[in-house]
Amino acid sequence: MAKIGINIATGSLQQAEMIVGIDLGTTNSLVAIIHPESKVPVALKEFNSSSLVPSVVHFDGFGNPEVGEAAKQYLETDPANTIFSAKRLMGKSYRDVKEHADLFTYKVIDDDTESLVKVQVGDKFYSPIDLSSFILKELKERAEHILKTPVNKAVITVPAYFNDAQRQATRDAGKLAGLDVLRIINEPTAASLAYGLGINKYEEKTIAVYDLGGGTFDISILKIANGIFEVLSTNGDTYLGGDDLDRAIVQHWIKKVGIDHNGLKINKILAQSLRLKAEEAKKYLSDHTVFQAELNGDQLSLSRDEFNSLIQPLIDRTIDCCKKAMTDAGLQTNDIDTVVMVGGSTRVPAVKEAVSTFFGKPVNDEVNPDEVVALGAAVQADILAGNNTDFLLLDITPLSLGIETMGGLMDVLIPRNSKIPSRVGRQYTTHKDGQSGMRISVYQGERDLVKDNRKLAEFNLTGIPGMPAGLPKVEVQFLIDADGILVVKAKELRSGVEQSIEVKPQYGLTDQEVEQMLLDSITHAKDDMVTRALVEARTEGEQILGVTEKFIAKNPDLMTKEEMLATANAMQALQLALTMEDKNLIQSKIEELNEITRPFAERAMDQAVGAALKGKTL
Numbered sequence: 159m160a161k162i163g164i165n166i167a168t169g170s171l172q173q174a175e176m177i178v179g180i181d182l183g184t185t186n187s188l189v190a191i192i193h194p195e196s197k198v199p200v201a202l203k204e205f206n207s208s209s210l211v212p213s214v215v216h217f218d219g220f221g222n223p224e225v226g227e228a229a230k231q232y233l234e235t236d237p238a239n240t241i242f243s244a245k246r247l248m249g250k251s252y253r254d255v256k257e258h259a260d261l262f263t264y265k266v267i268d269d270d271t272e273s274l275v276k277v278q279v280g281d282k283f284y285s286p287i288d289l290s291s292f293i294l295k296e297l298k299e300r301a302e303h304i305l306k307t308p309v310n311k312a313v314i315t316v317p318a319y320f321n322d323a324q325r326q327a328t329r330d331a332g333k334l335a336g337l338d339v340l341r342i343i344n345e346p347t348a349a350s351l352a353y354g355l356g357i358n359k360y361e362e363k364t365i366a367v368y369d370l371g372g373g374t375f376d377i378s379i380l381k382i383a384n385g386i387f388e389v390l391s392t393n394g395d396t397y398l399g400g401d402d403l404d405r406a407i408v409q410h411w412i413k414k415v416g417i418d419h420n421g422l423k424i425n426k427i428l429a430q431s432l433r434l435k436a437e438e439a440k441k442y443l444s445d446h447t448v449f450q451a452e453l454n455g456d457q458l459s460l461s462r463d464e465f466n467s468l469i470q471p472l473i474d475r476t477i478d479c480c481k482k483a484m485t486d487a488g489l490q491t492n493d494i495d496t497v498v499m500v501g502g503s504t505r506v507p508a509v510k511e512a513v514s515t516f517f518g519k520p521v522n523d524e525v526n527p528d529e530v531v532a533l534g535a536a537v538q539a540d541i542l543a544g545n546n547t548d549f550l551l552l553d554i555t556p557l558s559l560g561i562e563t564m565g566g567l568m569d570v571l572i573p574r575n576s577k578i579p580s581r582v583g584r585q586y587t588t589h590k591d592g593q594s595g596m597r598i599s600v601y602q603g604e605r606d607l608v609k610d611n612r613k614l615a616e617f618n619l620t621g622i623p624g625m626p627a628g629l630p631k632v633e634v635q636f637l638i639d640a641d642g643i644l645v646v647k648a649k650e651l652r653s654g655v656e657q658s659i660e661v662k663p664q665y666g667l668t669d670q671e672v673e674q675m676l677l678d679s680i681t682h683a684k685d686d687m688v689t690r691a692l693v694e695a696r697t698e699g700e701q702i703l704g705v706t707e708k709f710i711a712k713n714p715d716l717m718t719k720e721e722m723l724a725t726a727n728a729m730q731a732l733q734l735a736l737t738m739e740d741k742n743l744i745q746s747k748i749e750e751l752n753e754i755t756r757p758f759a760e761r762a763m764d765q766a767v768g769a770a771l772k773g774k775t776l
């Protein structure tokens with residue numbers, strides 16, 4: 159029986175199952191819904207308070223977590239028990255974050271640098287998933303309190319650069335908070351939805367989404383056509399945001415006022431107060447030209463012009479990312495129809511100006527930049543609830559995905575910047591007679607050799623019935639679902655044996671690492687091509703030697719003595735060439751051997767041998 163809820167606040171009837179949109183931010187988080195009557199997205203807030211819930215968790219003396227504004231107050235007085243920016247740790251190992259370890263005023267466990275990070279508070283350990291779940295639980299309870307109805311289903315947004323591990327971690331945090339996470343969507347996609355872009359099915363637009371939040375920067379280039387959203391490219395910096403603007407101000411004051419730098423290191427409370435004053439100044443300067451305050455008897459002042467020159471280098475870094483995103487998308491700035499501003503830090507006038515100048519047009523900032531992502535998540539929730547079927551969402555993969563083939567080569571099944579969801583299948587065959595198993599190793603990256611890429615998973619397809627080499631047909635399928643989670647399946651088509659694996663990598667890549675991997679692939683492109691050609695030549699040579707040997711053993715009387723001798727010589731020459739680093743030599747020896755064996759091979763080529771000569775082998 160369907161349950162009908164009555165919203166006590168509005169006195170209206172509503173669906174029993176409310177699906178909410180959640181922006182789980184590094185700095186601030188919030189919940190939004192599509193208003194059941196007006197059908198417009200609204201951020202949920204208690205009367206007379208902000209919709210933003212600071213993404214801060216404070217633990218009291220008994221280890222009870224407290225989230226939001228109440229917790230934020232302890233940033234100054236109880237830094238060791240007050241966790242902020244937990245999102246930065248999602249799906250990360252200590253090794254991934256150690257470079258930025260000084261940002262954390264709480265204890266991040268560093269004894270095992272490889273496994274997922276934990277945070278220590280008192281004698282308890284918390285994973286970033288636990289910490290995020292506390293925030294999500296607070297949001298869920300808040301929504302239930304405001305809506306007076308149970309909230310069990312949500313759409314949660316993540317940065318476009320989040321990889322499988324980070325998306326999965328976000329999902330798990332939702333589950334821990336008692337939420338059924340129906341979809342994980344990219345923040346820029348959500349922001350565009352909030353702007354209602356793409357509602358008109360005949361509209362075609364190219365959009366740049368510039369998102370400068372508290373701790374991260376993302377630029378995404380989207381294309382909307384026929385009601386379909388497609389992400390053409392993404393770029394960004396996970397360690398660039400409003401916090402850096404605050405730090406620039408702090409540094410300025412330390413120099414100008416002569417605050418003791420070492421003293422601040424010891425006096426964490428004073429350091430935090432200074433940080434909060436800096437943030438206050440920054441926000442104030444978004445609407446005024448001069449800020450003035452006093453802290454501990456020191457006069458702190460800052461003009462908008464001073465502030466602008468302090469932050470110019472940071473703004474320039476975001477514009478560099480924009481340039482890269484445009485290059486990746488293969489577009490010129492005048493191809494962009496709309497520029498959308500997201501994140502609290504885009505309220506800084508100098509930021510707006512720089513972005514507007516770069517793209518050569520005014521920016522869109524009508525929708526509250528703190529709320530726009532959550533509002534878009536609510537739009538997506540509404541689509542999933544079946545209330546709005548006009549949309550279909552597409553995203554892209556940041557790095558290529560493939561498997562290892564003979565000689566350690568990377569065989570790409572899903573190229574970088576492919577649309578997701580997506581599904582690709584390719585056939586492979588065996589290398590040895592009677593081979594009953596095949597190892598499928600899944601890699602991510604742009605290099606030609608798998609050893610230079612990142613291994614995501616590995617499994618064995620076993621139980622292939624005994625067949626000559628080259629006869630089995632193993633279809634490997636890659637499926638990326640709408641959340642960006644990869645499932646790899648392998649099936650031997652003749653016998654039907656199959657095996658699959660869901661890829662949840664142990665820990666993720668930062669966008670700097672993704673960028674580095676891309677850069678490496680460009681730097682090494684030439685070497686890689688040479689290596690690939692050599693490996694391919696060697697593999698082919700080895701296969702041909704194997705096949706020829708087998709042929710001779712099977713059909714000794716098909717050949718004359720002379721043919722036999724010539725073949726043996728050519729085989730020996732090829733064998734020798736295989737030990738050398740010369741692809742051309744190997745190829746010419748393969749050709750020579752082929753010349754000699756062609757006449758009798760033609761005489762008796764059987765199907766299996768033919769397949770082995772042609773098919774790719776694993």
Ligand code: ADP
Nearest residue numbers: 183184185186371372373400441444501502503
């Ligand atoms: P996140 O997505 O990282 O959770 P938000 O989009 O909520 O972050 O942005 C938070 C950042 O926005 C903080 O650094 C905050 O100081 C900054 N911010 C908020 N309001 C203003 C303002 N009026 N002027 C400048 N910066 C602002």
Ligand code: MG
Nearest residue numbers: 183371501531
């Ligand atoms: Mg954000």
